Amino acid sequence: MKTIDTLGDLRGKRVLVRSDFNVPLDGDRITDDGRIRAALPTLKRLLDAGAKVVVMAHLGRPKGEVKPEFSLAPVAKRLEELLGAPVKLAKDVVGDDAKATVESLQEGEVALLENIRFDPRETSKDEAQREELAKALAKFADAYVSDGFGVVHRKQASVYDIAKLLPSAAGLLVLKEIESLRKATDNPERPYAVVLGGSKVSDKLGVIANLLTKADMLLIGGGMAYTFLKAQGYEVGKSLLEEDQVPTVQRYLEEAKANGVEIVLPVDVVAAEAFAADAKFEVVDADAIPADLMGLDIGPKSQEIFAEKIASAKTVAWNGPMGVFEFEAFAGGTKAVAKAMSEGDCFSVVGGGDSAAAVRLLGFDESTFSHISTGGGASLELLEGKELPGIAVLED
Numbered sequence: 172m173k174t175i176d177t178l179g180d181l182r183g184k185r186v187l188v189r190s191d192f193n194v195p196l197d198g199d200r201i202t203d204d205g206r207i208r209a210a211l212p213t214l215k216r217l218l219d220a221g222a223k224v225v226v227m228a229h230l231g232r233p234k235g236e237v238k239p240e241f242s243l244a245p246v247a248k249r250l251e252e253l254l255g256a257p258v259k260l261a262k263d264v265v266g267d268d269a270k271a272t273v274e275s276l277q278e279g280e281v282a283l284l285e286n287i288r289f290d291p292r293e294t295s296k297d298e299a300q301r302e303e304l305a306k307a308l309a310k311f312a313d314a315y316v317s318d319g320f321g322v323v324h325r326k327q328a329s330v331y332d333i334a335k336l337l338p339s340a341a342g343l344l345v346l347k348e349i350e351s352l353r354k355a356t357d358n359p360e361r362p363y364a365v366v367l368g369g370s371k372v373s374d375k376l377g378v379i380a381n382l383l384t385k386a387d388m389l390l391i392g393g394g395m396a397y398t399f400l401k402a403q404g405y406e407v408g409k410s411l412l413e414e415d416q417v418p419t420v421q422r423y424l425e426e427a428k429a430n431g432v433e434i435v436l437p438v439d440v441v442a443a444e445a446f447a448a449d450a451k452f453e454v455v456d457a458d459a460i461p462a463d464l465m466g467l468d469i470g471p472k473s474q475e476i477f478a479e480k481i482a483s484a485k486t487v488a489w490n491g492p493m494g495v496f497e498f499e500a501f502a503g504g505t506k507a508v509a510k511a512m513s514e515g516d517c518f519s520v521v522g523g524g525d526s527a528a529a530v531r532l533l534g535f536d537e538s539t540f541s542h543i544s545t546g547g548g549a550s551l552e553l554l555e556g557k558e559l560p561g562i563a564v565l566e567d
């Protein structure tokens with residue numbers, strides 16, 4: 172892996188950095204700034220070396236359109252406070268304002284381009300489109316540093332294509348993450364349990380196929396659970412469901428049986444009338460979710476079962492909250508999993524923007540986990556042994 176040192180003397184040079192600033196927001200208030208803090212060592216290192224730093228990042232999934240609610244303005248403000256250096260937010264990605272901002276940059280200053288996903292070429296499946304954006308970005312700098320660990324599994328212009336156009340290196344966060352996660356990928360101590368939840372269901376279902384040959388137990392909660400419950404023939408009411416994934420999940424359930432991998436699903440859920448903090452809710456059996464309710468958390472019996480399984484494991488990797496932890500009434504499952512992992516005698520990895528935020532917001536002692544990763548999908552893909560485009564492209 173190429174490191175920042177391989178880029179030579181950076182004094183007076185402009186360096187493009189890809190960071191992952193996809194932080195949880197409540198309006199324009201950042202509820203957890205962990206990802207911004209995690210980006211600081213690389214940015215400080217470059218500023219100390221005398222570079223002019225141009226940062227690219229995304230927020231949410233604006234799908235190639237300029238949407239003010241996905242502006243990086245709150246991030247720019249927080250980054251400036253944490254870094255103690257001026258951060259100039261450009262009004263666009265590669266337009267006139269971005270060009271002017273980058274050109275006006277002085278040594279020791281940072282420019283942050285507006286949400287890179289406002290440009291449809293960033294996430295395009297068409298390589299030529301991505302390359303076009305990457306070429307425009309490359310004009311801004313003399314070198315590129317990839318430090319957005321949470322996006323290294325994405326073949327996107329600011330993560331992958333740009334690295335082919337400029338002298339490139341892995342940032343300090345990316346190197347630290349790979350080093351820490353290696354302990355869970357190279358010969359994990361067994362039993363090895365993977366806990367999956369969250370809302371990016373189809374995105375993360377893909378990792379299960381490979382985990383079925385690696386893990387001993389898969390504990391499925393969060394929004395992920397309902398596609399599994401449906402695959403078992405249960406109705407899930409208004410819960411998050413990816414109907415078209417049901418056949419895939421049925422295949423996983425069969426493969427798990429054949430491989431001797433235990434799949435643990437919720438036996439009860441906290442079901443609510445609406446997706447709201449003050450929604451009326453009740454605990455129901457997982458095979459009897461009423462048609463007009465939605466499951467927003469795993470229930471108390473499931474919490475107990477999940478905690479027991481975690482206590483029996485020697486390696487536990489967790490991505491995706493067990494429920495809508497942002498609302499107090501549906502945070503119980505996430506708390507139970509975090510508690511069991513923090514108390515267990517195991518190598519414990521928590522990954523993902525929301526999962527890491529949940530651990531901190533719910534008041535867990537971060538130091539009781541072996542590693543808290545800034546990437547959810549990225550850490551899962553590393554755990555399943557996949558080659559990640561944003562890492563492969565940085566290799567010598």
Ligand SMILES: Nc1ncnc2c1ncn2[C@@H]1O[C@H](COP(=O)(O)OP(=O)(O)O)[C@@H](O)[C@H]1O
Binds near residue numbers: 370393394491
């Ligand atoms: N049962 C559920 N229904 C809907 N959303 C859920 C459910 N359980 C968890 N979530 C949501 O999943 C989101 C996090 O998912 P995801 O992005 O996959 O995790 P991470 O960022 O840790 O990788 C949280 O905002 C949480 O509210």
Ligand SMILES: O=C(OP(=O)(O)O)[C@H](O)COP(=O)(O)O
Binds near residue numbers: 231525545
């Ligand atoms: O939040 C992120 O990933 P995660 O939810 O898997 O931790 C990253 O910023 C990647 O975002 P994406 O899944 O919209 O590409």
